[in-house]
Amino acid sequence: MKDRFNLYRFASPATFYPLAGRLIPWFTALAVIFGLAGLWVGMLIAPTDFQQGEGYRIIFIHVPASWMSMFIYLVMAFWAAIGLAFNTRLSGMMAQALAPTGALMAFISLWTGALWGKPMWGAWWVWDARLTSELILLFLYIGYMALTAAIDDVRRADKAGGLMLLVGVVNVPIIYFSVKWWNTLHQGSSINLTKSSMATTMLWGMLLMAFCFWMYSIAVALVRARSIMLERERHTDWAKALLTGAEK
Amino acid sequence: MLKIVTAVIRRDLKLAMRRQADIVSALFFFIIVVSLFPLGIGPEADLLRKLAPGVLWVAALLATMLSLPRLFADDHRDGTLEQLALSPHPLGLVVTGKVIAHWLVSGLPLALIAPVLGLQFDLSVDALIVLTGAILLGTPALSGIGAIGAALTLGLRGGGVLLSLLVLPLYIPVLIFGAGAVDATVAGLGGEGHLSLLAALTFASLGFAPWATAAALKIALE
Amino acid sequence: MIYWKSFSDFLAMGGYGFYVWGSFGVTALIMLIEPILASRNQKTLIARLKRQLRAEARADQRNTAV
Numbered sequence: 001m002k003d004r005f006n007l008y009r010f011a012s013p014a015t016f017y018p019l020a021g022r023l024i025p026w027f028t029a030l031a032v033i034f035g036l037a038g039l040w041v042g043m044l045i046a047p048t049d050f051q052q053g054e055g056y057r058i059i060f061i062h063v064p065a066s067w068m069s070m071f072i073y074l075v076m077a078f079w080a081a082i083g084l085a086f087n088t089r090l091s092g093m094m095a096q097a098l099a100p101t102g103a104l105m106a107f108i109s110l111w112t113g114a115l116w117g118k119p120m121w122g123a124w125w126v127w128d129a130r131l132t133s134e135l136i137l138l139f140l141y142i143g144y145m146a147l148t149a150a151i152d153d154v155r156r157a158d159k160a161g162g163l164m165l166l167v168g169v170v171n172v173p174i175i176y177f178s179v180k181w182w183n184t185l186h187q188g189s190s191i192n193l194t195k196s197s198m199a200t201t202m203l204w205g206m207l208l209m210a211f212c213f214w215m216y217s218i219a220v221a222l223v224r225a226r227s228i229m230l231e232r233e234r235h236t237d238w239a240k241a242l243l244t245g246a247e248k
Numbered sequence: 249m250l251k252i253v254t255a256v257i258r259r260d261l262k263l264a265m266r267r268q269a270d271i272v273s274a275l276f277f278f279i280i281v282v283s284l285f286p287l288g289i290g291p292e293a294d295l296l297r298k299l300a301p302g303v304l305w306v307a308a309l310l311a312t313m314l315s316l317p318r319l320f321a322d323d324h325r326d327g328t329l330e331q332l333a334l335s336p337h338p339l340g341l342v343v344t345g346k347v348i349a350h351w352l353v354s355g356l357p358l359a360l361i362a363p364v365l366g367l368q369f370d371l372s373v374d375a376l377i378v379l380t381g382a383i384l385l386g387t388p389a390l391s392g393i394g395a396i397g398a399a400l401t402l403g404l405r406g407g408g409v410l411l412s413l414l415v416l417p418l419y420i421p422v423l424i425f426g427a428g429a430v431d432a433t434v435a436g437l438g439g440e441g442h443l444s445l446l447a448a449l450t451f452a453s454l455g456f457a458p459w460a461t462a463a464a465l466k467i468a469l470e
Numbered sequence: 471m472i473y474w475k476s477f478s479d480f481l482a483m484g485g486y487g488f489y490v491w492g493s494f495g496v497t498a499l500i501m502l503i504e505p506i507l508a509s510r511n512q513k514t515l516i517a518r519l520k521r522q523l524r525a526e527a528r529a530d531q532r533n534t535a536v
Contacts, residue, residue, distance in 0.1 A: 084463075132420065132424070136420055139416070139417035143414045143417060146413050146414075147410060150405070150406060151404060156467060156468065156470060159467040160467050163396075163460065163464050163467065164400055164414060166460075167396055167418070167460055168418065
């Protein structure tokens, strides 16, 4: 056995629970800092858009929420795959902890998209490929939460939910590439790895808000994960020690 | 390999024939739901013609949903499903057989009766032909994808509604291309593009779904 | 540095105020309520599990005392 720091230690709820507890304040702080910075740049510094006027500022919420809704699903699908392949307990807990946040991100994406679309393009909603597949993403999140809630045996719930996530994961590349494949209402991508067609302050505002949403999602998911871990493992020694010893 | 599939198909068809009421009632559900729309919307021919593809497709989706729990529930109840899972034959092949049998008694009748119902909506002959072809082409995908949902929700209380919640989002692409093919034909643009995408969906789901379903069954039977 | 000339300009958002603040408002609400609910859930859970442990401990005591 190597004498190095072994990350696999944290694959057990007994060790991950306190680690998560220590990490939550840090991620919360990062979320607040990035959020304030992003709002400062996006709402106070960034100039108006030539074509869309001030209404474009919704982008500072809409794009980060959309990115997070897709990213969280991919992370959940990753944990589902790990759980199905290696029969680990913690991966199923992480997936379930992330689901509500992902669903809310998808909802925010659709909500802000509608509020952006109405003044700009005259419609609260159109059935173009990107909007439809984002709506499907929201349905997939809700379906996952309903399925895992309906199964009493948590191991079966984790595995069934995980399989469902993997079946639906094909939807995420569809959302992402839909604006390239179909030329409909939703505008094309303005950012790729090497260049961007946005003004610098606007870009920075968006990236800062994206980091804010990312840190926020991790913080909330860790809080939920701790509840799930404690509930499921309540009969173990470490949980009992924690409950009889701790005050919080 | 083919022998396993045909054996399963023959068995499931034989069992389905003993319970013809189930098949017929799903078919009548389709007919009634489709017929409700002109009653609710009014007899204006232009409006009905525009709505027809969507209405027929949604009704087909719902009728398929109704018959999905039957796919595994009966075998699960009497223990046959566990025996099938324990057998040396790949469970994915067994599922393929069941999906094909399911399509033969649910999707195929829907496709055959759809043109008759399409007449209620004053669709042109071209549109009716494309509609029938689209439903024929798309319903196998519905059976395949639905099997995954049926396996995931095996034995759960509130199973039917939960099954719909899981499966309907996955059905949306089939609905879009299936109805879109008819819309395109009506608009004079030709439905070939939509039909080819529909065919791609069916082949992809028939290739992939039985194995996902087999995995879901193993999870449910543990 | 700051783009806006006055606070009322900022609130009006060039006429798009309803849409911009409707977006930011709902998002802020969600991102406040979600973590609050999650941490309250955690606290209630801990309280409930502690109660259960105490009840089990008392039951054990009674059983061993007999």
